[in-house]
Amino acid sequence: MVIIPATTDQMGVLPGHAPTIAELKPEILSVHEGNDVTKYFLSSGFAFIHANSNADIIDVEAVSVDRIDPSLVQKGLAEFTHKLSSASTFFFAHKVQLQLTWRKLRQIGVDVRSVLNSGLSGYPLSPSLSYND
Amino acid sequence: MASNAAVPFWRAAGMTYITYSNICANLVRNCLKEPYKTEALTREKVHFSIATWNDGKAEKPVLRSDTPED
Numbered sequence: 769m770v771i772i773p774a775t776t777d778q779m780g781v782l783p784g785h786a787p788t789i790a791e792l793k794p795e796i797l798s799v800h801e802g803n804d805v806t807k808y809f810l811s812s813g814f815a816f817i818h819a820n821s822n823a824d825i826i827d828v829e830a831v832s833v834d835r836i837d838p839s840l841v842q843k844g845l846a847e848f849t850h851k852l853s854s855a856s857t858f859f860f861a862h863k864v865q866l867q868l869t870w871r872k873l874r875q876i877g878v879d880v881r882s883v884l885n886s887g888l889s890g891y892p893l894s895p896s897l898s899y900n901d
Numbered sequence: 902m903a904s905n906a907a908v909p910f911w912r913a914a915g916m917t918y919i920t921y922s923n924i925c926a927n928l929v930r931n932c933l934k935e936p937y938k939t940e941a942l943t944r945e946k947v948h949f950s951i952a953t954w955n956d957g958k959a960e961k962p963v964l965r966s967d968t969p970e971d
Contacts, residue, residue: 775909794925811925828926829941837934844932 769800770823772815783821790815796833797825807833 770781773795779788792813799806813827911921930941945967952962 794929809929811929812922828922829929829944831929831933831937831941835933835937836929837932837938840932844928 771798771800772823772825773797773810774815781815781817781823785817785821785823787819788815788817790817792825792827797830809833809836 772779772781772790773793774790775793776790779790792810792815794810794812797808797810799808808830809832810825810827811829813825813830816824816826818824909918911918916924927945930938930945933941948966948968950962950964952959954960
């Protein structure tokens, strides 16, 4: 089974799934084979599930989660959270862009942490900015 | 009439999907470990030439490149 991060929230795909085209969020894609799970981070992209149970995941930059450096993620998150809070309303487009960046970085951080099971404490999850806003 | 159906946030911000997707990809590349990071950043290099046309004639093309001139 593959869990695909569609913009309409996670979808689990098994053989025999209805043919679907889904736009993807920048999030983790996980491939479950029995008890083995392999995780990849997708930067965005699309998933095409065909009638013959083949699925294509199309993305500009899809990386295996173990290639991500959590310290760089945290650094980027701090930088963009700062930029977001200081962006004036006049630069709305810029702010939206930063917010999506923030969201994405937060997702990388959250999932990398759970995968690596490391002691990344004090991860800066701002309570005022929920994932669904 | 009523406005269009819910527009994705990047479209509302004046971006195209390609712009959004490339920004996301760039963010991911900057978070990679070496050597994957340098390898991925080579994928961002562009090399192209633009010529604007005026009155049916091409003006002098401008070359834009990240690769050093040979």
